Amino acid sequence: MEIIDKDINQYAEQHSSDEGELLKQINRDTHAKVMKPRMLSGHLQGRVLSMISHMIKPERILEIGTYTGYSAICLAEGLRPGGKLVTIDVNEELEDRVRKYFDAAHLSDKVEYLIGNAATLIPTLSDEFDLVFIDADKEQYSKYFDLVIDKVKAGGIILADNVLWSGKVLDAKPDKDTRAILEFNNKIQADTRVENVLLPIRDGIMMIRKLSL
Numbered sequence: 001m002e003i004i005d006k007d008i009n010q011y012a013e014q015h016s017s018d019e020g021e022l023l024k025q026i027n028r029d030t031h032a033k034v035m036k037p038r039m040l041s042g043h044l045q046g047r048v049l050s051m052i053s054h055m056i057k058p059e060r061i062l063e064i065g066t067y068t069g070y071s072a073i074c075l076a077e078g079l080r081p082g083g084k085l086v087t088i089d090v091n092e093e094l095e096d097r098v099r100k101y102f103d104a105a106h107l108s109d110k111v112e113y114l115i116g117n118a119a120t121l122i123p124t125l126s127d128e129f130d131l132v133f134i135d136a137d138k139e140q141y142s143k144y145f146d147l148v149i150d151k152v153k154a155g156g157i158i159l160a161d162n163v164l165w166s167g168k169v170l171d172a173k174p175d176k177d178t179r180a181i182l183e184f185n186n187k188i189q190a191d192t193r194v195e196n197v198l199l200p201i202r203d204g205i206m207m208i209r210k211l212s213l
């Protein structure tokens with residue numbers, strides 16, 4: 001189920017900044033040649049990610065779930081000079097394609113692209129992050145949050161994608177993935193270390209700000 005009316009979404013895209021040629025090409029290639037292209041953030045969500053990143057001007061960004069690199073490139077648009085984006089994906093089959101896209105975006109020196117299981121790799125990261133985008137493996141969302149929260153600077157932002165799960169969060173009998181999302185949303189809502197707002201954009205983005213305690 002699409003949560004946002006198709007025509008409204010199209011109108012919103014028509015009244016949002018252009019995504020640029022490279023991102024359009026990644027979107028087209030992903031739909032033509034890669035499995036599960038619906039996973040790609042797309043024009044509207046990509047512009048939201050870019051806008052948020054520009055507002056924060058992060059020094060360090062962490063992305064969990066690179067896929068074909070679309071959202072990484074959007075998030076990197078807001079990096080401050082000398083900034084770096086770390087992005088993690090378990091799927092090594094996409095590596096060559098994604099590295100080509102990062103080269104084409106002139107991001108190779110700003111992106112650290114790690115192949116492997118996020119739950120294993122996150123504890124090895126020594127950076128502190130201003131912005132984190134959680135977009136992999138819905139069952140692990142709560143775990144990813146626990147692993148990153150101490151690596152996020154006070155005032156830093158965590159974004160988690162797909163928190164409305166095609167509207168299934170309202171199901172009377174939620175399936176396993178939906179239960180994981182419900183558990184994550186409830187966990188964030190109850191966590192006194194953060195404030196949060198659930199944005200009903202595309203499939204739902206939970207925006208979480210770490211408080212200075």
Ligand SMILES: C[S@@+](CC[C@H](N)C(=O)[O-])C[C@H]1O[C@@H](n2cnc3c(N)ncnc32)[C@H](O)[C@@H]1O
Binds near residue numbers: 117
């Ligand atoms: C929804 S896609 C990411 C989409 C991308 N952020 C975008 O908006 O264009 C989810 C990605 O998470 C990756 N993934 C799934 N489980 C993972 C894990 N345990 N560790 C790291 N990456 C994982 C998948 O391989 C997939 O590429």
